[in-house]
Amino acid sequence: MYVVVGLPRSVHKTAVEGIQDRLKHHIVKGIPAASTDGNLYPQKLVDSLIRSIGEFAVRRRKTDKAHPTPASITLLYVPAPDEEKLLSTFDFALMATPLASLEAYGPSGRQLRHDKEAVEAALVDAVARSSDGSQNLNEVERRIGYMSDNESLLLPPKNFFVEDGNLTSVFKQFRRGQRAWTDRLEELGPTPLTRDNVPNRVKPNQTRRVFVDIRDVAFFIAHPTAFDGAKREVPDATDHAELLSILRSLYRFGGAVAPGLHHDAQRNDGKPLNGTSFDCSEKGQICTDSDYANIYPNDYVRVGSYKALK
Incomplete structure (x- = not known):
């Protein structure tokens, strides 16, 4: 389109x-x-x-x-x-x-x-097909199509924290042409994690290369069988905020995101989140002590229990 x-x-x-x-x-x-x-x-x-x-x-x-x-x-x-x-x-x-x-x-x-x-x-x-815009879109589609732990373009921008804030400032550099679409943000990771680090997430003899933010929160791409967000993604939207939120959940830099794709965010040592805060697109600022939180591309956060922050 x-x-x-x-x-x-x-x-x-x-x-x-x-x-x-x-x-x-x-x-x-x-x-x-x-x-x-x-x-x-x-x-x-x-x-x-x-x-x-x-x-x-x-x-x-x-x-x-x-x-x-x-x-x-x-x-x-x-x-x-x-x-x-x-x-x-x-x-x-x-x-x-x-x-x-x-x-x-x-x-x-x-x-x-x-x-x-x-x-x-x-x-x-x-x-x-040979235009810069078409080539840029092709690169984005190729990258997000793998649905990989180590793909930085799929990270939720408001909830992955870097030294000077969150990932939105970095993503703006892509949008403004200040970063090449082939830039994999290697300065941010990924970090190899094994079962010794996160026993409830990584299988024996497996290493998962995931992005870990400055809060030591690791962002694992959920297994496709857990991509259960489609119903939540497509409500009967009536206002502009809802429509924008839906677009952000369905597309990343123009490429279509797999229905229901999300990250399971948890500490990189396997411990509970212990009051970690998140910025939910619907709930606002929240904190949780749960073991992990589901975070969608539009920064919608689904978690078992949480406390709203003022």
Whole structure:
């Protein structure tokens, strides 16, 4: 699925229809932006985009929960001074690809996003298999498709803690092009753990290479038979916060996440969590003494018992 934003109404419809004609097996959607050059992404437009993408993804997932549809989501946007409002809203769910050439000004004194030929050329280049955006998405899909303990891109960003906060700051570097999509975050791990470390999680004679945060909390990918989050992922969402939460649970940097995938977070010495705090997307800040907590890609935390923190 491609989502096109930042084009003025005068060229938007023709541009989207042209790309849809080229990509018969893809879904192409979008919302036109203002004609005036400058800020392009007011809250009203962003809200409309949330509802358009979110409701579509929810309807498709309800139809076939076992096979995520669309299989990927790429946001094609014209860079603008207020683009961070757009990008941060969708967090790390979409593959954000700038249509950089359309930000430039042409002989008419207006940005090239008004020029039909320039827009068509930029979109054709962006959706080509050889484009940077397509290659970046391919790398993401390859990485998250393994569903591996040692895949950093699958970690829950608000609940994996690094020296200067949580993983959101690191994930933003991917989104902003400051880290290559091949960067495996080796400075953060993974750490080899054996049965001697975590006897209730690791089998005899087995070593699992998992990411351990600065609190000594290890994040194990749950076994696929425990991927039981599909019902929770697809409620009858009615507001923007719900829709965004669903998108974050279904997609990571544009690639579809396996239904119900989550991490089992527990101490790397096998002891109970003993008051460890988590940031749940629904419950807010909580702490727990349980042996482990289930944490989903959208930072939803499911745990046996917990205490809400003010």
